[in-house]
Amino acid sequence: MSDALLTVENLSKSYQGVKAVQGVSLAVAPGELLAMIGPNGAGKSSCFNMLNGQIKPDTGRIRICGKDTTGLSPERISRLGVGRTFQVAETFLSMTVRENVQLAIQSARHGTLSLQSFFGNLGRKSAAEADDILDLIGLLGEAGRSCRELPYGDIKRLELAIALAGDPKLLLMDEPAAGMATRERMLLMRLTSRIAKERQLAVLFTEHDMDIVFEHADRIIVLNRGQVIAEGPPVDVRMNADVQAVYLGSGALYKQEH
Amino acid sequence: MDLYVVQFLTGLANAASLFLVASGLSLIFGVTRIVNFAHGAFYMLGAYIAYSLTVRWQTPLGFWAALLVASAAVAVVGVIIETLLLRRIYNAPELLQLLATFGITLIAEDAVRLIWGPEDLVGPRAAGLSGAVSILGNAMPIYDFVLILLGPLVFGLLWLLLHRSRWGLLVRAATQDRDMVNALGVNQKWLFTGVFALGVFLAAFGGGLQIPRDAVTHFMDLSIITEVFVIVVIGGLGSIGGAFLAAIIVSQLNAFGILILPGISLVLMFAVMAVVLVLRPWGLLGKQVVRSRIAALPDVGAWKPFDRTGRLAVSLAVFLAVLLPFLLGDYGISVASEVMIAIIFAISLQFLMSVGGLDSFGHAANLGLGAYGAALCVQYFGMSMELAMLTGPLIAAAFAVVAGWFCVRLSNIYFAMLTLAYAQILWSIVFQWVDLTGGDNGIVGVWPSEWAASPNAYYWLTTACAVGVVLAIRYLTFSPFGYSLRALRDSPMRSATIGISQRHIQHVAFVISAFFAGLAGVLFAFQKGSIFPDALGISTSVDGLIMVLLGGFNTVSGSVVGAVVYKVSSIWLMSNTDFPRLILGSVIVVLVVLFPQGIVGTSQRLLETWRTRRRLGEANVGAPAQKGGVA
Numbered sequence: 001m002s003d004a005l006l007t008v009e010n011l012s013k014s015y016q017g018v019k020a021v022q023g024v025s026l027a028v029a030p031g032e033l034l035a036m037i038g039p040n041g042a043g044k045s046s047c048f049n050m051l052n053g054q055i056k057p058d059t060g061r062i063r064i065c066g067k068d069t070t071g072l073s074p075e076r077i078s079r080l081g082v083g084r085t086f087q088v089a090e091t092f093l094s095m096t097v098r099e100n101v102q103l104a105i106q107s108a109r110h111g112t113l114s115l116q117s118f119f120g121n122l123g124r125k126s127a128a129e130a131d132d133i134l135d136l137i138g139l140l141g142e143a144g145r146s147c148r149e150l151p152y153g154d155i156k157r158l159e160l161a162i163a164l165a166g167d168p169k170l171l172l173m174d175e176p177a178a179g180m181a182t183r184e185r186m187l188l189m190r191l192t193s194r195i196a197k198e199r200q201l202a203v204l205f206t207e208h209d210m211d212i213v214f215e216h217a218d219r220i221i222v223l224n225r226g227q228v229i230a231e232g233p234p235v236d237v238r239m240n241a242d243v244q245a246v247y248l249g250s251g252a253l254y255k256q257e258h
Numbered sequence: 259m260d261l262y263v264v265q266f267l268t269g270l271a272n273a274a275s276l277f278l279v280a281s282g283l284s285l286i287f288g289v290t291r292i293v294n295f296a297h298g299a300f301y302m303l304g305a306y307i308a309y310s311l312t313v314r315w316q317t318p319l320g321f322w323a324a325l326l327v328a329s330a331a332v333a334v335v336g337v338i339i340e341t342l343l344l345r346r347i348y349n350a351p352e353l354l355q356l357l358a359t360f361g362i363t364l365i366a367e368d369a370v371r372l373i374w375g376p377e378d379l380v381g382p383r384a385a386g387l388s389g390a391v392s393i394l395g396n397a398m399p400i401y402d403f404v405l406i407l408l409g410p411l412v413f414g415l416l417w418l419l420l421h422r423s424r425w426g427l428l429v430r431a432a433t434q435d436r437d438m439v440n441a442l443g444v445n446q447k448w449l450f451t452g453v454f455a456l457g458v459f460l461a462a463f464g465g466g467l468q469i470p471r472d473a474v475t476h477f478m479d480l481s482i483i484t485e486v487f488v489i490v491v492i493g494g495l496g497s498i499g500g501a502f503l504a505a506i507i508v509s510q511l512n513a514f515g516i517l518i519l520p521g522i523s524l525v526l527m528f529a530v531m532a533v534v535l536v537l538r539p540w541g542l543l544g545k546q547v548v549r550s551r552i553a554a555l556p557d558v559g560a561w562k563p564f565d566r567t568g569r570l571a572v573s574l575a576v577f578l579a580v581l582l583p584f585l586l587g588d589y590g591i592s593v594a595s596e597v598m599i600a601i602i603f604a605i606s607l608q609f610l611m612s613v614g615g616l617d618s619f620g621h622a623a624n625l626g627l628g629a630y631g632a633a634l635c636v637q638y639f640g641m642s643m644e645l646a647m648l649t650g651p652l653i654a655a656a657f658a659v660v661a662g663w664f665c666v667r668l669s670n671i672y673f674a675m676l677t678l679a680y681a682q683i684l685w686s687i688v689f690q691w692v693d694l695t696g697g698d699n700g701i702v703g704v705w706p707s708e709w710a711a712s713p714n715a716y717y718w719l720t721t722a723c724a725v726g727v728v729l730a731i732r733y734l735t736f737s738p739f740g741y742s743l744r745a746l747r748d749s750p751m752r753s754a755t756i757g758i759s760q761r762h763i764q765h766v767a768f769v770i771s772a773f774f775a776g777l778a779g780v781l782f783a784f785q786k787g788s789i790f791p792d793a794l795g796i797s798t799s800v801d802g803l804i805m806v807l808l809g810g811f812n813t814v815s816g817s818v819v820g821a822v823v824y825k826v827s828s829i830w831l832m833s834n835t836d837f838p839r840l841i842l843g844s845v846i847v848v849l850v851v852l853f854p855q856g857i858v859g860t861s862q863r864l865l866e867t868w869r870t871r872r873r874l875g876e877a878n879v880g881a882p883a884q885k886g887g888v889a
């Protein structure tokens with residue numbers, strides 16, 4: 001796929017002999033939602049961490065917007081227009097909800113060590129922008145509250161708001177809805193999917209709830225023990241014998257049929 | 259050539275005691291994750307008790323029995339401290355753990371002076387081992403050979419204990435895997451106590467071993483702890499093998515450094531440590547320690563700039579401060595000037611600690627550099643006070659550019675120890691470079707310009723500076739830069755993914771903080787008219803930490819209150835008691851255990867609870883509770 005926004009070739013990573021990720025290749029196009037699924041310990045989070053530069057891959061190439069980003073730092077990669085959410089939410093607890101988003105905007109626009117960053121405050125302009133994003137996510141009502149006071153579900157949504165703040169082209173969402181109630185999960189993914197289509201974002205996400213995956217993913221890639229065992233549109237993946245073997249017993253793949 | 263062989267052997271002999279102390283520290287850290295500042299105190303205590311016993315039991319067997327009995331006695335003290343104090347703070351932020359164990363050090367120092375008196379004590383030679391042998395024409399004490407053998411012997415025994423016993427298996431499991439410790443359940447408590455006792459025993463034994471070689475003094479705790487910190491950092495915290503290797507490296511650096519230039523060894527040690535930390539941040543044989551600071555942060559709301567009421571209150575306080583000379587006499591006003599200087603020092607540290615989450619244990623370095631920078635400019639270039647007030651801070655900032663480059667590569671405990679080492683190195687340079695700095699005699703004749711010479715005028719000058727610095731730091735805290743700095747403290751991972759560069763931001767913060775602390779140093783020098791090496795000592799750094807802690811380390815500028823309370827009470831204490839360290843140490847321990855949020859932190863919390871309750875009360879009357887509710 002030459003028009004892909006993110007291309008990954010032959011990515012591998014081991015931790016002290018444990019092969020967490022082995023030879024993973026994938027591509028995501030603008031406006032496309034690619035779901036990465038697989039049992040716990042399959043290597044999904046490790047993949048995400050390599051894509052945004054948090055850990056360095058042992059082998060493989062990563063290209064984002066045509067630029068080779070293998071081995072770059074998370075800061076550099078984020079400046080290329082990559083937003084990310086974490087499996088366990090990471091937000092700035094000593095700031096308000098609005099400030100969380102404002103800081104992400106400020107950082108994406110001006111960097112954080114320009115001369116002007118020493119003067120003034122986070123700014124009225126970015127406040128208005130932040131409120132737009134919070135409105136979109138449905139958190140505007142909480143904008144002035146301390147992040148620490150939010151229920152966990154709202155914190156996960158705030159993560160999405162932060163990830164969207166720098167007008168990213170690529171969203172990496174590692175279990176964006178982990179810890180949320182089923183209805184909230186559905187809504188969050190629906191929202192993500194809508195925004196991705198509108199803004200032509202490329203989205204790579206993981207999710208344990210197969211209903212959600214099959215409803216929203218344009219394509220699915222299945223990982224098991226660090227390796228890709230299947231890839232394709234949802235219908236194909238669901239029929240795949242290997243995938244069924246991996247998920248056998250959990251019944252997860254069949255749940256949506258009743 | 260011969261000389262080198264002898265130096266090498268002496269170095270090995272020195273390594274034994276260092277290794278014992280360092281391995282104890284490392285063991286304790288590995289299992290409990292506490293960096294035990296009091297380790298030097300246990301070493302000192304071991305030496306004192308062993309001294310009293312060896313004087314009485316002057317037989318070959320008696321010497322070793324004395325060492326063992328003394329170490330066991332100190333280990334008992336250790337167990338008492340562990341069960342009564344440390345158990346309460348295992349999950350507290352590292353800063354509090356370091357401070358609490360430092361408090362114990364202070365208490366121990368005064369206790370030792372109370373029991374054994376202030377004089378240095380020279381112990382007897384080890385009975386039966388007091389002779390010397392000739393090595394290539396140089397006399398080497400037999401005792402040194404015993405030490406050379408003892409180091410590897412203890413290392414071997416420790417290895418056996420850790421690798422061939424069930425208890426050792428538990429210790430190693432706990433060191434490698436934190437979840438494992440929790441899975442141990444009830445046993446965990448006793449595992450911690452046991453490890454602590456063993457570590458303290460080793461430290462005390464190391465202290466006893468030094469008796470035939472060195473005088474026993476009540477300074478020996480701080481001098482060993484710096485060296486041992488350097489050793490465990492080079493070797494890797496939690497690694498016994500690393501401690502062994504690094505003890506030898508450091509001892510050899512000391513032994514050969516002395517041949518080049520007396521005093522260079524500390525600088526060499528620092529240089530090696532800095533290189534190791536940059537190349538292998540977890541030490542030669544250590545493993546990365548992951549520990550989240552956030553979990554331990556007290557739970558307060560979002561930080562806000564002052565609102566109307568706040569600004570009014572601050573203006574009023576400043577107004578009253580300006581009027582102070584009309585209320586107080588000359589002595590009172592000079593105390594007040596000291597308080598103002600302390601405020602500048604404390605708030606500059608608070609910026610680094612509270613906003614940046616960087617717990618510096620060497621903030622005295624910046625104050626000292628500012629003070630010495632200014633004093634030297636006055637002495638050698640006849641610089642005016644006004645100009646010195648600019649050059650002093652700039653010198654502190656310039657040094658911080660270099661030191662900060664190393665320091666911000668580290669986090670948490672490693673940052674604390676590297677900054678501590680930074681200050682200690684500067685202290686020893688200033689102390690030993692007599693030609694330039696006057697060494698222990700300090701630099702005198704640093705007087706303010708005529709217009710500022712009267713106590714009142716000088717007080718107004720310090721007040722103006724203090725108000726300016728506090729406002730500047732508050733302004734910076736709420737600038738985008740300050741937000742980025744705080745973001746790195748709150749969540750390094752999230753910060754990186756929105757493009758905030760940790761090293762750059764923290765480096766700049768380090769330099770800013772040094773600049774303001776340097777200003778405190780300049781004002782300090784001009785107030786006293788002189789400057790001595792103490793300004794760079796550990797106790798100056800700890801003063802700063804206590805002021806921040808007392809005010810509230812999770813507040814924007816609580817240290818202002820902390821500085822006022824601490825400075826006034828410590829000046830009062832100094833003139834009213836013979837054992838200020840005993841009191842100060844106890845105060846620190848009590849603060850850490852009972853009052854970790856400080857004065858301002860606690861009041862803010864109370865205020866917030868009150869407001870929330872009021873708001874909730876109103877909300878209950880009006881609309882039904884919001885979805886999610888207030889946690």
Ligand SMILES: Nc1ncnc2c1ncn2[C@@H]1O[C@H](COP(=O)(O)OP(=O)(O)O)[C@@H](O)[C@H]1O
Nearest residue numbers: 015018020038039040041042043044045046047
């Ligand atoms: N920092 C690490 N050190 C050692 N092993 C790790 C580390 N991170 C992940 N692993 C291992 O790598 C494998 C993949 O983990 P992960 O990427 O978190 O999987 P997933 O997100 O699919 O659950 C697991 O076996 C896990 O134990």
Ligand SMILES: [Mg+2]
Nearest residue numbers: 044045046087
């Ligand atoms: Mg995962």
